[in-house]
Amino acid sequence: MGDVIDLSSFTRSRDGGRAEMDLALEGVSCGGCIARIEGGLKRLPGIDEVRVNFTNRRAHVAWTKGVTSPEAIVAEVERLGYGAHPFVAQQVEDDEAREANRLLRYLAVAGFAAMNIMLLSVSVWSGNVSDITPETRDLFHWLSAVIALPAVAYAGQPFFRSAFGALRVRSVNMDVPIALGVLLATGMSLVETINHAEHAYFDSAVMLLFFLLCGRYLDRAMRRRTRAVAGNLAALRAQTAHRVQKDGTVVEVPASSLRPRDTIIVRPGDRLPADGVVIAGTSEIDESMVTGETARRALKGGETVYAGSLNFTGALTLRITAAGERTLLDEIERLLDNAVKSKSRRVQLADRAARLYAPLVHTAAALTLTGWLLAGAGLHASVMAAIAVLIITCPCALALAVPAVQVVAAGRMFRGGIILNSGDAIERLAEVDTVAFDKTGTLTLPEARVTNAGLVARDMLETAARLALSSRHPLAAALAREANERRMFEDVSEHPGEGVSVEIDGRAARLGSPAFCDAVWTANQYGAASADSLIAFRHGDETAIFVVQQTLRPDARAVVQALRGRGLAVCILSGDRAEAVAPVAAALGIEDWQAGLMPGRKVELLRDLKARGKRVLMVGDGINDAPSLAEAHVSLSPITAAEISQAHADAVFVGQRLDPVAEALAISRDARRLMTQNLLLAVIYNAIAVPIAVAGLVTPLIAALAMSGSSLLVTGNALRLSFAWPFRKAEAGPPTETRQAKLAMP
Amino acid sequence: MNVLVYLLPLALGLGLIGLFAFLWSLRSGQYDDLDGAALRVLEDDDVTPDRLR
Numbered sequence: 001m002g003d004v005i006d007l008s009s010f011t012r013s014r015d016g017g018r019a020e021m022d023l024a025l026e027g028v029s030c031g032g033c034i035a036r037i038e039g040g041l042k043r044l045p046g047i048d049e050v051r052v053n054f055t056n057r058r059a060h061v062a063w064t065k066g067v068t069s070p071e072a073i074v075a076e077v078e079r080l081g082y083g084a085h086p087f088v089a090q091q092v093e094d095d096e097a098r099e100a101n102r103l104l105r106y107l108a109v110a111g112f113a114a115m116n117i118m119l120l121s122v123s124v125w126s127g128n129v130s131d132i133t134p135e136t137r138d139l140f141h142w143l144s145a146v147i148a149l150p151a152v153a154y155a156g157q158p159f160f161r162s163a164f165g166a167l168r169v170r171s172v173n174m175d176v177p178i179a180l181g182v183l184l185a186t187g188m189s190l191v192e193t194i195n196h197a198e199h200a201y202f203d204s205a206v207m208l209l210f211f212l213l214c215g216r217y218l219d220r221a222m223r224r225r226t227r228a229v230a231g232n233l234a235a236l237r238a239q240t241a242h243r244v245q246k247d248g249t250v251v252e253v254p255a256s257s258l259r260p261r262d263t264i265i266v267r268p269g270d271r272l273p274a275d276g277v278v279i280a281g282t283s284e285i286d287e288s289m290v291t292g293e294t295a296r297r298a299l300k301g302g303e304t305v306y307a308g309s310l311n312f313t314g315a316l317t318l319r320i321t322a323a324g325e326r327t328l329l330d331e332i333e334r335l336l337d338n339a340v341k342s343k344s345r346r347v348q349l350a351d352r353a354a355r356l357y358a359p360l361v362h363t364a365a366a367l368t369l370t371g372w373l374l375a376g377a378g379l380h381a382s383v384m385a386a387i388a389v390l391i392i393t394c395p396c397a398l399a400l401a402v403p404a405v406q407v408v409a410a411g412r413m414f415r416g417g418i419i420l421n422s423g424d425a426i427e428r429l430a431e432v433d434t435v436a437f438d439k440t441g442t443l444t445l446p447e448a449r450v451t452n453a454g455l456v457a458r459d460m461l462e463t464a465a466r467l468a469l470s471s472r473h474p475l476a477a478a479l480a481r482e483a484n485e486r487r488m489f490e491d492v493s494e495h496p497g498e499g500v501s502v503e504i505d506g507r508a509a510r511l512g513s514p515a516f517c518d519a520v521w522t523a524n525q526y527g528a529a530s531a532d533s534l535i536a537f538r539h540g541d542e543t544a545i546f547v548v549q550q551t552l553r554p555d556a557r558a559v560v561q562a563l564r565g566r567g568l569a570v571c572i573l574s575g576d577r578a579e580a581v582a583p584v585a586a587a588l589g590i591e592d593w594q595a596g597l598m599p600g601r602k603v604e605l606l607r608d609l610k611a612r613g614k615r616v617l618m619v620g621d622g623i624n625d626a627p628s629l630a631e632a633h634v635s636l637s638p639i640t641a642a643e644i645s646q647a648h649a650d651a652v653f654v655g656q657r658l659d660p661v662a663e664a665l666a667i668s669r670d671a672r673r674l675m676t677q678n679l680l681l682a683v684i685y686n687a688i689a690v691p692i693a694v695a696g697l698v699t700p701l702i703a704a705l706a707m708s709g710s711s712l713l714v715t716g717n718a719l720r721l722s723f724a725w726p727f728r729k730a731e732a733g734p735p736t737e738t739r740q741a742k743l744a745m746p
Numbered sequence: 747m748n749v750l751v752y753l754l755p756l757a758l759g760l761g762l763i764g765l766f767a768f769l770w771s772l773r774s775g776q777y778d779d780l781d782g783a784a785l786r787v788l789e790d791d792d793v794t795p796d797r798l799r
Binding site for chain 1: 750754778
């Protein structure tokens with residue numbers, strides 16, 4: 001090909017004539033790879049700095065401008081045997097990283113304060129039952145105050161800010177009782193310290209912050225890792241396009257730099273990088289990514305085509321109408337808007353608990369105050385008892401109950417090849433009772449396969465597959481996957497629209513249409529119905545016909561049965577023709593299927609199901625599925641899906657198998673059970689602690705024990721999830737696919 | 747109880763040293779690539795073959 005891609009849009013200039021760039025790496029799997037890439041790149045002239053990050057499979061490179069170029073750097077990494085894809089980190093990812101670091105700083109400060117105040121507090125507690133002098137106790141309390149006040153003011157910020165935000169819009173979230181409890185504990189302790197009292201609660205306030213920040217940080221770290229994976233995958237999938245410049249020359253540019261009214265050339269075998277109108281050329285295109293329809297459509301000048309379609313037979317010249325983030329049918333975008341809005345109205349489990357909890361606690365505190373006053377206790381004693389109620393009910397365990405489980409569940413899904421887009425997807429997955437599958441690319445593998453490979457002589461298959469490596473035709477790409485030897489034959493000549501030919505062992509070999517290979521008679525035996533998916537091969541006098549078709553994912557049948565076994569209804573909603581959907585439905589034993597659905601109709605069907613009280617999990621990949629993915633109660637996409645679909649799915653799964661769908665459901669059901677258990681534990685804790693507080697018997701020692709005890713209990717219960725065994729391990733066979741999936745991810 | 751005069755500042759001082767060491771390590775990016783750090787330690791490229799013998 002020899003084209004040079006213009007990578008300047010991925011580089012950033014720095015002072016002193018230097019430039020830098022980030023690369024997403026492919027194939028980095030061991031420590032040796034780090035050394036090979038760093039060492040290899042440093043040998044290039046002009047490289048100032050190379051740093052491989054193994055955790056998120058990325059490299060940062062800085063170089064002196066003019067001495068070397070980004071193109072040379074990418075080429076060098078590829079020569080070393082790795083994939084290198086330049087990318088610009090998205091804003092969300094940067095924000096996520098900064099937020100995680102900030103939380104870690106808060107956590108460090110809270111941890112330091114908790115340790116030192118506890119050191120002082122334990123001395124006071126043991127002194128109170130032995131021989132501490134009031135002066136020493138005061139000194140210890142004042143020291144605690146000096147540490148606690150700045151620590152609370154600094155490390156409590158995330159809670160104060162969130163609580164204030166909720167109160168300003170006249171609502172209550174979990175952070176309101178937390179902020180109130182921490183502030184009251186600190187304030188009251190200060191007053192008590194000034195009054196030379198026996199008890200101060202600085203340790204409770206700071207320890208509370210420490211535990212809660214642990215939960216927040218884990219949650220954030222999990223999300224940050226997901227974002228990094230998503231960013232890498234986007235870079236790996238990034239397309240290039242051939243743009244016709246004003247002077248008529250053709251340059252290869254990243255698809256992200258295309259603009260409307262640019263003219264591009266799409267060669268056979270390429271995916272369309274943007275929406276456009278055909279201005280020259282004729283071809284057939286496969287629009288299954290856009291509509292789900294697997295039959296090819298013949299194109300002529302003036303027709304509109306959409307990004308994601310695959311160009312088959314001829315070169316096309318397009319004028320771009322929409323590029324980048326606007327590569328969508330208007331209707332799909334409108335549908336998406338509606339669906340996304342309706343989903344965000346859902347209230348999460350933890351917030352529902354908080355709405356119930358906060359008023360309850362505050363009423364209890366008020367009743368304690370009035371009760372003690374009526375009983376004739378002094379104002380000071382009554383206020384103290386009421387504040388003790390607020391401190392001890394500060395929902396440490398409650399705030400950890402759900403996030404702790406979410407973090408563990410997300411980690412287990414990650415290992416199973418499922419990447420969550422949103423944390424509350426776990427709760428929604430657990431409620432699912434109906435699973436709706438798209439067909440093309442979801443139940444079937446995203447790429448077509450040679451289905452009769454086993455019936456062709458081994459050496460014929462191997463030679464044909466190696467020859468197919470030289471062709472750009474999409475059918476040839478399917479055949480090329482069968483090749484063991486990945487080296488191309490030399491001196492292959494290409495016959496546009498017909499096939500490729502070469503001489504092997506002194507005999508002529510041809511690969512292409514049946515007519516080109518003089519094998520029409522053999523091809524006819526396969527029937528006319530599949531004529532558009534046949535490749536013929538002739539080597540000397542021998543001929544072979546290869547049938548290239550969509551095939552089911554290897555474990556699709558087992559997964560559908562497993563889902564049924566767990567009491568879920570399964571159906572297919574496809575945009576493809578009925579003739580294409582029926583055999584798939586029959587093979588999987590799914591009676592409930594619909595074909596030829598437009599995107600809007602899919603959404604309507606999902607609404608119908610919702611109206612009948614069904615909770616639907618939608619699994620789909622095409623651009624036409626994006627609105628239904630957003631509309632469904634919860635949704636999954638394979639990693640090969642269109643970008644817009646991935647963005648609107650709640651989770652994305654990797655690999656060729658379908659079992660992540662079943663596994664996601666199993667894990668989320670386990671998680672849901674643990675969340676409920678955890679909330680129950682928190683309630684039991686309160687049932688014991690509140691009466692003690694109302695009775696005015698809470699000492700700082702009891703408060704500290706109760707709070708850390710309940711937090712550890714809840715976290716420990718959440719950790720049980722990571723030891724649970726996936727339900728279908730026994731029937732899954734050798735987990736090669738899973739291992740591949742793991743290698744592909746950090 | 748006079749021992750408190752230097753024991754307390756000592757305890758707090760040690761804690762503060764730990765805190766600042768952590769904040770420094772955070773700022774210098776030592777937690778950005780935890781998996782890579784575990785593998786880099788096993789590299790022996792800096793050991794020439796003569797020194798191995």
